[in-house]
Amino acid sequence: MKNTIAAVLLAVALLSGCSEPAPVGTAITDVTVIDAVNGVREHQTVIFDGDEIISVAESDTAVAAATTIDGSGKFLIPGLWDFHVHLTYDDRFTENMPELFLSYGITSVRDTGGLMHKILPVVEKMRAEGALAPRVFFSGPLLDGNFVVYDGVSRPEIGTRNATPDDAKAMIAELKSQGVDFIKIYELVTADVFAAMVEAANEHELPIDSHVPLSLRASTAGPSVDSIEHLRNIELDCASNAAELHETRLEALKNPDDLSGYELRASLHSLQRIPAISNYDEARCDRTIAALKSTTQVPTLRLNGLSLVPPYTRDDWEDALSRIPEDAREAWRAESDERPYDASDTNGDYLKFAEWSVFLVERMHNQGVPIAAGTDTPIGLSVPGYSLHSELEMLVRSGLSPLEAIGAATVVPARYFSLQDEMGTIDVGMKADLVLLDADPLADISNSKRISAVISKGRLVQP
Numbered sequence: 001m002k003n004t005i006a007a008v009l010l011a012v013a014l015l016s017g018c019s020e021p022a023p024v025g026t027a028i029t030d031v032t033v034i035d036a037v038n039g040v041r042e043h044q045t046v047i048f049d050g051d052e053i054i055s056v057a058e059s060d061t062a063v064a065a066a067t068t069i070d071g072s073g074k075f076l077i078p079g080l081w082d083f084h085v086h087l088t089y090d091d092r093f094t095e096n097m098p099e100l101f102l103s104y105g106i107t108s109v110r111d112t113g114g115l116m117h118k119i120l121p122v123v124e125k126m127r128a129e130g131a132l133a134p135r136v137f138f139s140g141p142l143l144d145g146n147f148v149v150y151d152g153v154s155r156p157e158i159g160t161r162n163a164t165p166d167d168a169k170a171m172i173a174e175l176k177s178q179g180v181d182f183i184k185i186y187e188l189v190t191a192d193v194f195a196a197m198v199e200a201a202n203e204h205e206l207p208i209d210s211h212v213p214l215s216l217r218a219s220t221a222g223p224s225v226d227s228i229e230h231l232r233n234i235e236l237d238c239a240s241n242a243a244e245l246h247e248t249r250l251e252a253l254k255n256p257d258d259l260s261g262y263e264l265r266a267s268l269h270s271l272q273r274i275p276a277i278s279n280y281d282e283a284r285c286d287r288t289i290a291a292l293k294s295t296t297q298v299p300t301l302r303l304n305g306l307s308l309v310p311p312y313t314r315d316d317w318e319d320a321l322s323r324i325p326e327d328a329r330e331a332w333r334a335e336s337d338e339r340p341y342d343a344s345d346t347n348g349d350y351l352k353f354a355e356w357s358v359f360l361v362e363r364m365h366n367q368g369v370p371i372a373a374g375t376d377t378p379i380g381l382s383v384p385g386y387s388l389h390s391e392l393e394m395l396v397r398s399g400l401s402p403l404e405a406i407g408a409a410t411v412v413p414a415r416y417f418s419l420q421d422e423m424g425t426i427d428v429g430m431k432a433d434l435v436l437l438d439a440d441p442l443a444d445i446s447n448s449k450r451i452s453a454v455i456s457k458g459r460l461v462q463p
Helices: 002-018 097-103 116-127 165-177 191-203 218-224 242-252 261-278 282-291 317-322 326-337 345-366 386-397 402-408 411-416 445-449
Strands: 026-035 039-048 053-058 067-070 075-078 080-085 106-111 135-138 183-185 208-210 227-229 296-298 434-437 451-456 459-461
Touching: 026 402, 026 434, 080 386, 080 411, 097 106, 097 451, 106 451, 116 135, 165 191, 183 191, 191 208, 191 218, 218 227, 218 282, 242 261, 261 345, 282 345, 317 326, 345 386, 386 402, 386 445, 402 411, 402 445, 434 445
Parallel strands: 026 067, 026 075, 080 106, 106 135, 183 208, 208 227, 227 296
Antiparallel strands: 026 039, 039 053, 075 434, 434 451, 451 459
């Protein structure tokens, strides 16, 4: 009897060992996969389990998954980044920004300026277990100089004063201790404070984001930092009279009239931006661009180019407005009705800077400078999430192919944080951040808004 029972148990054990494992994960079947590294792969089945892609295979390959999504006729791209956001700039938006971002396929954001006591709780909430929110990377405050542009008086308070090199080093050490992912250097730092910030950031192994400080030139500051925002102040270094303009700027920065930080910066931009663009020197500009070959540019063309494509002229602007908080919606609708960014004689300088920005991005891109997609949301009628798709359109207008524009919102941001082995492409082992589209973004980049589903950290989000 004992021998009979043993034989039965052995047979059961052998049969159990031969049985197929239970299906796991979610499969998106028969989909066209698009990313900036692998290009286009048609008729693929992509399986993700939790926050990991576990299979990418031809659709005729036998696969098993617990759940399936029919991807036939659809297009799958990596989750998008907005590489320049301000989560705490406008309290009306802070609470629902994560939801807005995800609804538009933005699964990662880089916050480029917020006071620590405001930004830390937001980051902690977004990173909490089970939170439905994009991945978030943050810098803490704008690190300004003796004068502060965003001082809470003339502009929202998101900047801090760093009058001396020692101040700057102490500030960056404190930010590191509080967990920032990178630092952000602003426009009114002096050359010695800038050098101290670079030294401290390198010591603490923090990537450096920066505007070109007004005290420096782009070709000098650029090689010391990892990314530059808005293209701002690069025009000076492309001018035939760059040295003369810079000397004038250094005198003005002594601030004999005791202007506020905002007034001081605005006066210099107003005084020098258009004359510098008017004195464009191709050879000098090419030397400047060559100095920036390793510095990611975040041109925020959506912002710089407001006069070229005001958001309120877009067919889907009312739909975008309908998604934002009611108090902001009514204020922005009223502002839109005034058509503040329309090209006209009264804002001709803005139009010149817009056209210059598009021109400069094309030259930079043609010379191999890395370009990342960021929007400065919610500044300048920038609906969180929606505005990133406007940025992609502007990048294509500047000469990037649709695939390269997608790369600017996926691969380039991942490389900035040395995360290219985890994010940015659709490959086995990568994070499960994905956007399923109803139309081909390579045929028309505006199809990036034709969103069928979003997968964030392995969770399915309906837009």
